[in-house]
Amino acid sequence: MERVKFSVFMLSLISTSSFANGFIDDSKIKLTTRNYYLDRSFTEHNDVIPGTKDWAQGFIFNFNSGYTPGIIGFGLDVQTLTSVKLQGDAKYLPSGLLPTDPQSREREKTASEIGATAKVKYKQTELKAGTLQPWTPVIFSSPSRLLPQTFLGGMIQSKDIKDLELIGGYISQVNHRDSTNYEDLSNIGFNQRFKVAQTDQFSFAGAKYNFSENTQFGLYYAMADDIYNQAALTLKNNHQLNKDLNLISDIRIWNSQENGAAKAGKIDNTLATANFGLDYNNHRLTFSTMQNYGDTAHPYLSGGEVLIFIDGWSTDFLNAKEQVYGMRYDYDFKDYVPGLKFMTRYTKGREIKLAYSNDKHKEDSLDFDLGYTIQSGHLKGLGLRARYAIYDNDFGAKASFKPADETRINVDYTWTFK
Template sequence: MKRITVIIMAGCVLPLNSQANDFIEQSTASLTSRNYYLDRNFTNNNTLSGAQDWAQGFIFNFKSGYTEGKIGVGLDIQGLTSIKLHADPDYLGSGLLPTNSTTRERSNTASEIGITAKLKYQDTELKAGTVHPWNPVIFGSVSRLLPQTFQGISFDSKDFDNLELTAGYIEHVNHRDSTNHEDLSNIAFNGRFKAASSDHFNYIGGKYQFSPSTQTGLYYAIAKDIYEQSAFTFKKTSALQDHLNLITDIRLWNSQENGQALAGKIDNTLLTANLGFNYHQHTLTLSTMQNFGSTAHPYLSGGEVLIFIDGWSTDFLNPKEKVYAIRYDYDFKSYIPGLKFMTRYTRGDHINLPHLGGTNLHEDSLDFDLHYVIPTGKFKGLGLRGRYGIYDNNFSQNATFKPAHETRINIDYTWKFK
């Protein structure tokens, strides 16, 4: 893979002298400032207080245009910086800052630069270097101070009517709280699998737009010697009557062990179904998520699963778990443009974790989210967001997920230079 990256890099650099105008004129540059406070206070643990950090992050993105010609070439640069504002070693790291696993000391500052070489033919792009895949089998998490990124090659095409294709070969990951490029590994939360690493991850898939309101997708991935996974998605918006729409979102994953099965046996089918009723500024969503098979749903370490049912202090992906959720969103655009509110209640039952207390365990979460983006004026685009969650379970105290009250506050602003 390194040889391919070098070839693409050379292809990007050689034509620049003669076609620099095209390369620069189509380029964009931006700098995002993110101030993030996260406090996860454990409510039922005698030895750990929780996880807590306050940090400032900066995300710089330069995306070049493409040179003229049948095959255009370009170059993207991403700079990531984190600055510690407050962190107490009595608390666990929250995923905002690089943390010493033994002393719990956080790095005062940390920075990284990612470079992506890219080629484009018509509406097809090939990228090598730092890549940001985003699909049901792999995507870079953006839920902390800095985004998770990957090292590898990605292919994306929109050259066919109503069809988008994607594929990739990933060798390393840079986690949200790290500047090191590491081997890929699996999530082993709650002792659901053995911790294992893989030297590459392959994926392929696509989505088809049957109509403006109906879309399906099909994907397949292999984390070498850990697991292989297929995913199917279906989304449709139906008008029930004036201003009342039904949003149907169904996603299905099937996973099993691969190769040497370094993480142990994997046998899971995960089904999620969401029905959203949208009326003017109101949206009410009823959701369920069902885990079938003998194990939990596997996914890559440091990331998340692309599901509508989400948990800030948990993932609701334990063996045999049956999850139900109700969510309400309101957009204050008629009264305070830019202000949005969300609340949801999620409960999971029938959890099979004998080593953590039983075969019929449960967990639940009540969450609130208030988000405001200034729509006009001198500070247009400044975003302020506050989130509060209450999470509980009846697992034993050595479980990864612990009952907690969680507060997240972040302030974001992006300067666009071009």
């Protein structure tokens, strides 16, 4: 309620004619509709629960104002999110698409929420307060379901120094992808890796520097109070080998330790990822590895993912001691069917240490992704995407991730009104 009152105050302040020029003239208004079907069918340990299955329609409306005139500009962003259940049965686990009663597993038929963000700009420095969607290696607003995950707090970004981008923020609460309520943040506890602990204090800072047009370096740090500290380093580079062949390198390293009262228990993990891709005309072949060092798994906030290239749909490949290797192939049909793209990848994890087992375990996933965006006509921009994954592991019935065949289908379209 306090956020709504503040938003009304900001609108009344900025709507006067003296402020209208930049605020209204530079504003952007968009509505994205997203139709999402997710079916994860367990192939083992499915005698009680067969998997997860939901079909839903989502609406994402964004009003992003410009800034009022003057040395210091003021603005306001408003986002409304709505989900509509098309199919959802309580015999299945929640998929993350729809708000669900935790006891009965009944999905809500419709749900809506509104978020507001006040913003201030001086030169190339922006300060935002309210609803946030940060996109960094240490805190990441997940877009992988029907509606995006959002956070409540404050964030500052600056691009005043050439080739350098600075970011910092303080987060107190999270609104998950399948929820309309803000709550304290918590860490993930998949496969009994950690105790699930809560905090209302998460701070982060980072810098991203472009050494050249083709080389970028990033350094970030975050602290989830009384749960964990985390540092992250990123290095990206594109190297043109010849006129037809391009080498893409992407290296990311995280180091995580328990913090303060250590409510989640011991945390000791260094996660190193390396991805090397070769671009040749419409083809891209990528080789990847991800190594988990230390005594525990990699910690991250619940309700989302980690910003890594190896992105398993039915798992996260972030268990203690896990060694991951993957190969991915992408093809762009732009010369034949513009807008059509295909991806397939195989990822294998081994040497996994689980909290409830003394054995070493393994997992693997074979994924397919086919997407098409209409390029012209009345439906220009309409996106169709189908994904299929075959996931397997030997974790046993206690595992959070179970062997499964998974299908995802999306239909997205965005109307731009201004």
